Amino acid sequence: MNIQELEKLYTPKKEYPKFKVGDTIRVNYKIKEGDKERIQGFEGIVIRIKNRGLNKMFTVRKESYGVGIERTFPYYSPNIDSIKLVKYGKVRRAKLYFLRQLKGKTAARKIKEIKPWEKEAHEKLKQETKSKKS
Amino acid sequence: MIGLIGKKLGMMRVFLNDGTAITVTAIKVEPNYVVQIKTVDRDGYNAIQVGSIPVKQSRFKKPMVGHFKKSNLTPLKYLKEFRVDDISNFTLGQELGVDVFNPGDLVDVVGRSKGRGFTGTMKRWDFGGFPKSHGHRYHRAVGSVGNRTDPGRVWKSKRMAGRHGNDTIRVQSLLVVDVLKDKGIVLVKGSVPGHKDGIVYIEKSHIAFRKKAQRKQSRLSYIPSNILRQEV
Numbered sequence: 520m521n522i523q524e525l526e527k528l529y530t531p532k533k534e535y536p537k538f539k540v541g542d543t544i545r546v547n548y549k550i551k552e553g554d555k556e557r558i559q560g561f562e563g564i565v566i567r568i569k570n571r572g573l574n575k576m577f578t579v580r581k582e583s584y585g586v587g588i589e590r591t592f593p594y595y596s597p598n599i600d601s602i603k604l605v606k607y608g609k610v611r612r613a614k615l616y617f618l619r620q621l622k623g624k625t626a627a628r629k630i631k632e633i634k635p636w637e638k639e640a641h642e643k644l645k646q647e648t649k650s651k652k653s
Numbered sequence: 654m655i656g657l658i659g660k661k662l663g664m665m666r667v668f669l670n671d672g673t674a675i676t677v678t679a680i681k682v683e684p685n686y687v688v689q690i691k692t693v694d695r696d697g698y699n700a701i702q703v704g705s706i707p708v709k710q711s712r713f714k715k716p717m718v719g720h721f722k723k724s725n726l727t728p729l730k731y732l733k734e735f736r737v738d739d740i741s742n743f744t745l746g747q748e749l750g751v752d753v754f755n756p757g758d759l760v761d762v763v764g765r766s767k768g769r770g771f772t773g774t775m776k777r778w779d780f781g782g783f784p785k786s787h788g789h790r791y792h793r794a795v796g797s798v799g800n801r802t803d804p805g806r807v808w809k810s811k812r813m814a815g816r817h818g819n820d821t822i823r824v825q826s827l828l829v830v831d832v833l834k835d836k837g838i839v840l841v842k843g844s845v846p847g848h849k850d851g852i853v854y855i856e857k858s859h860i861a862f863r864k865k866a867q868r869k870q871s872r873l874s875y876i877p878s879n880i881l882r883q884e885v
Contacts, residue, residue: 522662529665596674
């Protein structure tokens with residue numbers, strides 16, 4: 520038994536929608552204030568996903584009042600109440616650090632939005648091109 | 654105090670119910686056996702000798718094979734003596750598992766730290782060094798090592814460059830976060846000396862009776878019951 524297998528034992532089960540870099544998601548995060556607990560949403564573009572087993576992390580970037588805000592969440596944190604997929608986005612990079620230099624519409628234009636009804640056709644096309652290549 | 658021989662598996666993180674994550678070290682404990690029991694009458698003190706990880710008999714000389722024969726065991730690679738107050742609970746050849754420890758206990762872990770070779774004073778003794786720029790041409794060297802004619806020599810034990818690491822190190826009063834009995838794994842809060850697969854000795858803490866250790870234990874007592882773990 521190695522440490523990766525052991526990690527699986529301590530990995531909480533999470534049922535989030537599958538999201539990728541470039542998608543816009545809303546993370547509902549639990550916040551404790553004294554004894555009270557409330558849920559705060561954070562909506563933005565996923566700019567990075569780091570897959571390290573139990574240490575899986577993702578970073579969400581949003582712009583509010585012209586200021587960019589980034590927040591990194593541990594994927595398996597019990598403090599994440601839920602994640603909602605808002606928009607599918609198509610990007611050509613695994614890490615979207617270049618968005619930090621861009622603002623507003625110029626940044627938005629770098630990500631091609633895929634509407635939910637186009638999603639299936641898009642996936643199909645992707646798989647076809649993949650099989651053609653191989 | 655009663656202890657076991659184990660192998661450091663590596664470090665990971667464990668989430669608690671309230672969302673905090675704590676760093677733990679996983680230690681794998683193969684079955685341990687009581688090889689010898691020392692008594693006050695014969696040896697002047699009470700202790701048990703514990704062994705682990707079987708090896709071929711041909712690896713040992715005859716006197717050692719005879720030593721294992723006394724307790725009807727196959728030769729074991731690692732041996733370690735642990736002092737105990739009461740030896741009546743132990744019999745020769747008895748198997749000891751991770752259930753010696755319970756979640757919430759305080760343990761000491763003894764291991765051999767990673768060897769760092771010949772290192773300078775900054776790494777070995779945390780010396781500050783000298784500025785890197787602004788015309789300095791003297792950066793990481795020791796500096797002055799003493800005075801002039803009085804005393805006219807360098808003091809003994811002056812901290813200088815030399816071999817660093819590869820020492821036996823005991824980390825005291827670490828919390829046992831979880832014990833997986835069927836897998837033979839102990840999770841300990843914090844770090845443990847040595848590299849992965851290094852041999853470590855886990856022992857019931859020698860300083861657990863101290864007030865400071867007891868305060869620590871009660872402060873951390875919420876951890877073992879709040880771990881997020883799938884049912885085994």
